[in-house]
Amino acid sequence: MSPSSPAGGFWTRRDFLGVAGGLVVLFSAPPSLRAQAPVTPDWKESIPADRVDSWLALLDDGRVVAAVGKIEAGMGVSTAFVQIVADELRVDMECVVLVMGDTASTVDQRGTGSSNGIVEGGSALRKAAAAAHHHLLGLAAEQLGVGVEALAVNAGVVTTTLRPGVGVTYAQLVKGRKLELALPKGVETKSPEHYRYVGKPVPRIDIPPKVHGSYEYLVDFVLPAMVHARVVRPPQAGATLLGVPPDFSSPGLIEVVTQGNFVAVVCEQEFQAVRAARSLVPRWSTPAPRFPGSYGELYTHLAAGNPGVSESADTVGSVDEGLQASARVLQARYEFPFQSHACMGPGCGVAEVKEDSATVWMGGQKPYSLRRAVAKLLGLKPGRVRVVWMAGPGSYGMNDADDAAMDAAFLSARVRRPVRVQYSREEGTAWDPKGPPLVVTMRGGLSTTGAVTAFDYEARGFSGRLRASSTEEPGDSLLGQMLGGWKAKSTDRFQFSTETYRFPAKRLTSHLLPWDHALPTGLRTAHLRDPDGMATCFASECFVDELAAAAGMDPVQFRIQYLSDQRDRDIVHAAASRAGWESRPSPNPAPGSAATRRGRGIAYAPRNGTTVAIVTEVAVDTTTGRVRVERFVVAHDCGFVINPASLQGTIEANLIQGLSRALHEAVAFTSTAVTSTDWLSYPILDMTEVPQAIDIEIVNNRPDRPSTGAGEPATRPIAASIGNAIYDALGVRVRRIPFTPESILNQLKPTPSA
Amino acid sequence: MTPTITFELNGKPTSVPIESDTPLLYVLRNQLGIKGPRFGCGLGQCGACTVLINGVAARSCSVPAEGAAATQVTTLEGLASRGPRTQALEARHVVQQAFIDEQAAQCGYCLNGWIMTAVALLEADPEADDARIRGALSDLKCRCGAHVSILRAVKRAAVLWRKVRK
Known part of the structure; x- marks a missing residue:
């Protein structure tokens, strides 16, 4: 997008340099010049959240700059931000340019995570824009000599019925100065019935430039005199570097950088770096195996190993007594594998480190913490470091973006040139931080009449924050681990299912096993979309289905009977009703032909105020073991929806990515290395497997309901819903993800006519 | 001595010096200012780098630049002039228009591959139905899971294409 025509509302971070001397400074030079703009490296330690001018600036050409401490991960949140600001300020969306994730010019909102873009970023912008609106009305009233109540604003022009034909624009009121205004505690926001954009299916502002190839991604970013680096990884997890050939040469080579176990080549041209990295053969030690030798070994270790820490939750009555008194006791073990972010583009980072300052361009979700880590790495004050977010290749949690950015900062400091990593x-798949594996043992008791007497959930896994969910310390990054001498800020993240079932006796337990030795490896565990949610829900919601089947009850009725939360009961009911759910127990008494069995399943899960239920209809080919999802029906309650069109896209993408994870994805490894290295060894869903029908029911979309986030919640119940549908079709329970043809056929073998 | 290759890039005669064995993708992106095709795997497995070479969809990460000599290369940037275009005020290639109409993207990083492959498909088979479209797009990757909207977009593009061509 050309900088002089931000139609659609984008401004790259580099354009907006905040306010200087009370005037808004905005660079609108061509990109190549912008990069050279003389920017003072005396960036503020932080941008105060309680100032309106931290969020908004009104330019004298009529444009409104909105700055927010969130990023666009590809779900359309940038459009929602622009909708919100345009509505509160009463300007056209086309006038709003958006700045996201630049530590020098946006408030540190801890970046994006936990589906909080709308919840935190949207509400902050709404308040700031509303406050600015009231302030501008006051100025206009003074200038026009009328009361505020006699004013109306349309497209940034304030008019009054008392003086027809006379008006004043926001720009004339502000005169290019910043809005010297504290953010009031309580601020009256626009009444929802007057919304012009919010709540409407406004087309996403980022899609036309993406379709035309003019959207600027981090990978497109070029600095003058920039050089290119590639990292060389050890062949075995935990190997130490013994040396590199001292006489190594390769065309365009600037330097082979080594420190600790970190090896990288830096070259003048990009493909020269690719060649050099391929031909450099460092000597590495042969370490003792760091990983279990297979998933079988891994799951046995998780199930039997000593937990480092344990925690219980949602304990009601005595589960042990409840189970003892039961007429029937069910027990089952569920297993969930390591999964990779495997982003479309492997990690990329660009850095320009100078004598006493550093600028880093990154594609991750948490630029603000990364700034502190870069400062520590380089021995600079945070005020001398600027981290600028630019669009990456999708982002589903803590992927490899921060690692690449840290590498770039380190290498730029070493070679004193701007460096692109x-x-x-192979690095994007084998070396990115992984979603953690999980083993859950479920136990439940039923009375003689089929009532649940006890429910026991016992999860054993590795913390998904072994690799922290933001890079605060150099040791949190792979670079820091490879360099050595830096500590990771790992924390415990217990793995509980979320649901609101009420049973006479209930207990959830989560055990975390040590996994620190995986920190410098491709099996370090981290947040992956809806961290732990799909795995914990898979165990819990499939086992609820097992109880319903054992009690001879319909799975929907069973859930509604035991759910304690009305919204949760409603969401299950809404999904079933939209799906045309036939009330009967599983398995399906009429699953179709012997060759293709059909079934349906349901699962539900709440997540941070959003609640989702998914009905899945599957066809299972009993000869090949192939599972085909024919239809998803989703009931989704995230409160008031800012943009229904974006929400639909986000839910659909959650379903497809979730379906891929459930059917295909398990990171392969041996005892010494990750062996998933590309799209052949880490297959994901393809177009032929996309369901023929997806029906989405949006529930409680009303302005009086808070917007609670939609980036991840629909991911949570997917594996469970598919698992329950497979059981309905086959009458056998598959308790291990992914549902590969082999695992289906294995389950069918002992009881082929079950 | 650095060899130079000559080819037609988005309709314009283009000469560029290349280092031997450098994939076309790097030459396009780093030497010719083309940003539509992107690096995704370097292995020809994902399609993010797709361009049309003499009208055939090719993975530019796995085509040595020499291989493009004396060919016609079309990238995402050149689709509007290649056509068929919409009749609207802002004329776009019908496939690009369909992707906008259907809001067919999440992060958009892979989008180039889907659009270019869809163009190649519809140029060869404008009557493509659901099964043929799915088949033709089956070896492209989208990690965000935007497949549903992409499938809708390509079907819509097929309809637009037939209308424009009539």
Whole structure:
């Protein structure tokens, strides 16, 4: 998008340099010049959240700059931000340019995570824009000599019925100065019935430039005199570097950088770096195996190993007594594998480190913490470091973006040139932080009449914050681990299912096993979309289905009977009703032909105020073991929806990515290395497997309901819903993700006619 | 001595010096200012780098630049002039228009591959139905899971295409 025509509302972070001397400074030079703009590296330690001018600036050409401490991960939140600001300020969306995730010019909102873009970023912008609106009305009233109540604003022009034909624009009122205004505690926001954009299916502002190839991604970013680096990884997890050939040469090579176990080549041209990295053969030690040898071994270790820490939750009555008194006791073990972010583009980072300052361009979700980590790495004050978010290749939690950015900062400091690091596909799949594996043992008791007497959930896994969910310390990054001498800020993240079932006896337990030795490896565990949610829900919601089947009850009725939360009962009911759910127990008494069995399943899960239920209809080919999802029906309650069109896209993408994870994805490894290295060894869903029908029911979309986030919640119940549908079709329970043809056929073998 | 290759890029005669064995993708992006095709795997497995070479969809990460000599290369940036275009005020290639109409993107990083492959498909098979479209797009990757909207977009593009061509 050309900088002089931000139609659609984008401004790259580099354009907006905040306010200087009370005037808004905005660079609108061509990109190549912008990069050279003389920017003072005396960036503020932080941008105060309680100032209106931290969020908004009104330019003298009529544009409104909105700055927010969130990023666009591809779900359309930037459009929602622009909708909100345009509505509160009463300007056209086309006038709003958006700045996201630049530590020098946006408030530190801890970046994006936990589906909180709308919840935190949207509400902050709404308040700031509303406050600015009231302030501008006051100025206009003074200038026009009328009362505020006699004013109306349309497209940034304030008019009054008392003086027809006379008006004043926001720009004339502000005169290019910043809005010297504290953010009031309580501020009256626009009444929802007057919304012009909010709540409407406004087309996403980022899609036309993406379709035309003019959207600027981090990978497109070029600095003058920039050089290119590739990192060389050890062949075995935990190997130490013994040395690199001292006489190594390769065309365009600037330097082979080594420190600790970190090895990288820096070259003048990009493909020269690719060549050099391929031909450099460092000597590495042969360490003792760091991983279990297979998933079988891993799950046995998780199930039997000593937990480092344990925690219980949602304990009601005595589960042990309840189980003892039961007429029937069910027990089952559920297993969930390591999964990779495997982003479309492997990690990329660009850095320009100078004598006493550093600028880093990154594609991750948490630029603000990364700034502190870069400052520590380089021995600079945070005020001398600027981290600028630019669009990456999708982002589903803590992927490899921060690692690449840290590498770039380190290498730029070493070679004193601007450095661009681009990871290989192998690094993007084998070396990104992984969603953690989980083993859950479920136990439940039923009375003689089929009532649940006890419910026991016992999860054993590795913390998904072994690799922290933001990079605060150099040791949190792979770079810090490879350099050595830096500590990771790992924390315990217990793995509980979320649901609101009420049973006479209930207990959830989460055990975390030590996994620190995986920190410098491709199996370090981290947040992956809806961290732990799909795995914990898979165990819990499939086992609820097992109880319903054992009690001879319909799975929907069973859930509604035991759910304690009305919204949760409603969401289950809404999904079933939209799906045309036939009330009967599973398995399906008429699953179709012997060759293709059909079934349906349901699962539900609340997540941070949003609640989702998914009905899945599957066809299972009993000869090949292939599971085909024919239809998803989703009931989704995230309160008031800012943009229904974006929400639909976000829910659909959650379903497809979730379906991929449930059917295909398990990171392969041996005892010494990750062996998933590309799209052949880490297959994901393809277009032929996309369901023929997806029906989405949006529930409680009303302005009086808070907007509670939609980036991840629909991911949570997917694996469970598919698992329950497979059981309905086959009458056998598959308790391990992914549902591969082999695992289906294995389950069918002992009881082929079950 | 650095060899130079000559080819037609988005309709314009283009000469560029290349280092031997450098994939076309790097030459396009780093030497010719083309940003539509993107690096995704370097292995020809994902399609993010797709361009049309003489009208055939090719993975530019796996085509040595020499291989493009004396060919016609079309990238995402050149689709509007290649056509068919919409009749609207802002004329776009019908496939690009359909992707906008259907809001067919999440992060958009892979989008180039889907659009270019869809163009190649519809140029060869404007009557493509659901099964043929799915088949033709089956070896492209989208990690965000935007498949549903992409499938809708390509079907819509097929309809637009037939209308424009009539």
